Amino acid sequence: MIARAPYLFLLLIMVPDLYFDLHYWRHKFPLAKRLLYWLPSAILIAYTLKLTYEPEFIPANPNILYIYLLLLGLVSVPKLAFMLCSITGLVASKLVRLFKRNKHRKSKNYGNLVGAIATVLIWYVVLYGAFIGFQKLEVNHHTYTSPDLPKAFDGYKIVLFSDAHVGTMTGKKQWMLERAVNTMNAQEADMIVFTGDLQNVKPKELVEQKELLSSLKAKDGVYSVLGNHDYDKYMHPVDNREVQQCKETINMEKRMGWNLLLNEHRTIRRGGQSITIAGMENDGDGKRFPQRGNINKAIGKEKGFVLMLEHDPDSWRRKIIPDGRAQLTLSGHTHAMQFSVLGWSPMQLLGKEWNGWYKEGEQSLFVTAGLGALIPFRFGSTAEIVVIELRANI
Numbered sequence: 055m056i057a058r059a060p061y062l063f064l065l066l067i068m069v070p071d072l073y074f075d076l077h078y079w080r081h082k083f084p085l086a087k088r089l090l091y092w093l094p095s096a097i098l099i100a101y102t103l104k105l106t107y108e109p110e111f112i113p114a115n116p117n118i119l120y121i122y123l124l125l126l127g128l129v130s131v132p133k134l135a136f137m138l139c140s141i142t143g144l145v146a147s148k149l150v151r152l153f154k155r156n157k158h159r160k161s162k163n164y165g166n167l168v169g170a171i172a173t174v175l176i177w178y179v180v181l182y183g184a185f186i187g188f189q190k191l192e193v194n195h196h197t198y199t200s201p202d203l204p205k206a207f208d209g210y211k212i213v214l215f216s217d218a219h220v221g222t223m224t225g226k227k228q229w230m231l232e233r234a235v236n237t238m239n240a241q242e243a244d245m246i247v248f249t250g251d252l253q254n255v256k257p258k259e260l261v262e263q264k265e266l267l268s269s270l271k272a273k274d275g276v277y278s279v280l281g282n283h284d285y286d287k288y289m290h291p292v293d294n295r296e297v298q299q300c301k302e303t304i305n306m307e308k309r310m311g312w313n314l315l316l317n318e319h320r321t322i323r324r325g326g327q328s329i330t331i332a333g334m335e336n337d338g339d340g341k342r343f344p345q346r347g348n349i350n351k352a353i354g355k356e357k358g359f360v361l362m363l364e365h366d367p368d369s370w371r372r373k374i375i376p377d378g379r380a381q382l383t384l385s386g387h388t389h390a391m392q393f394s395v396l397g398w399s400p401m402q403l404l405g406k407e408w409n410g411w412y413k414e415g416e417q418s419l420f421v422t423a424g425l426g427a428l429i430p431f432r433f434g435s436t437a438e439i440v441v442i443e444l445r446a447n448i
Contacts, residue, residue: 216386250281
């Protein structure tokens with residue numbers, strides 16, 4: 055993970071200390087004390103170099119990565135924020151002096167005060183998100199109404215979850231996955247659907263969770279699709295290992311009793327009427343994320359109401375809307391960025407579907423914030439289990 059952009063992390067660590075050393079430390083402290091102030095950054099630089107040469111996307115012991123990111127959030131990010139505020143305040147104070155009559159009188163750099171406040175806020179966000187926010191779980195209920203839904207399915211209850219990343223919910227965090235499974239079973243749903251990213255990077259993460267995940271129960275079963283992490287694109291390709299490990303993930307989901315849809319569909323029947331549940335393989339940008347979705351194979355020649363499962367919501371506008379046959383699409387992938395303030399997230403600046411409901415004509419998309427994450431952190435964008443009740447226009 056760090057190996058993909060090591061210079062970015064090194065700059066994040068080094069640049070703020072260079073600024074502090076040039077503008078503050080060298081004028082006030084002897085060399086020995088200056089070196090002491092550089093010590094935390096020196097440790098992080100060594101840590102970065104170690105992770106840069108890590109052979110896999112994340113270390114075998116992910117706690118090594120989690121501790122590193124926590125230190126960045128508590129040390130380097132606040133320093134960067136303080137530096138930016140200080141520079142802004144410095145520029146502002148110089149501009150003020152230009153317009154003052156007494157140009158020799160120093161203006162205060164209020165950017166340092168703002169930077170101090172920003173530092174405290176960042177510490178709060180990092181500590182809360184890592185130790186409290188990530189452990190929270192919401193059950194959110196929604197109603198979806200469609201004129202195309204057969205009357206026999208009026209009131210049909212679907213439980214949606216996504217982005218479980220069960221490799222993060224091990225050891226002392228095992229209780230979080232147990233809570234989620236028990237919560238979903240308590241909904242007594244007609245169907246449970248999972249929209250991808252069951253693992254972090256390796257199918258062996260699923261082995262210790264197999265029995266627990268197999269206990270998910272719904273009247274019409276559990277249906278799932280693969281997410282980008284399930285294809286193991288985050289492993290260095292050696293021989294045919296990626297293909298083999300993807301097969302292991304597929305086999306594991308099937309052994310759990312889930313109906314894994316790989317560009318396939320199934321028919322659900324009620325009282326002589328039916329709906330189609332279709333599942334596309336992950337259909338991302340084809341560069342960072344696999345683009346393997348085939349909507350024609352996924353839906354086939356089925357007509358009527360189609361419920362589509364697709365991990366990456368970007369595919370909704372690219373393939374699903376143009377096709378026009380899936381009335382309701384359920385997705386995940388975004389994690390709602392795992393960060394939001396008062397319902398606003400920086401992801402909204404991208405202008406893409408990132409969380410909640412979206413509608414184009416008679417086609418709707420729901421993007422869930424997901425259940426887990428590769429990095430155990432959430433602030434504002436709380437993990438969720440979604441309960442959707444289908445309603446027909448009777």
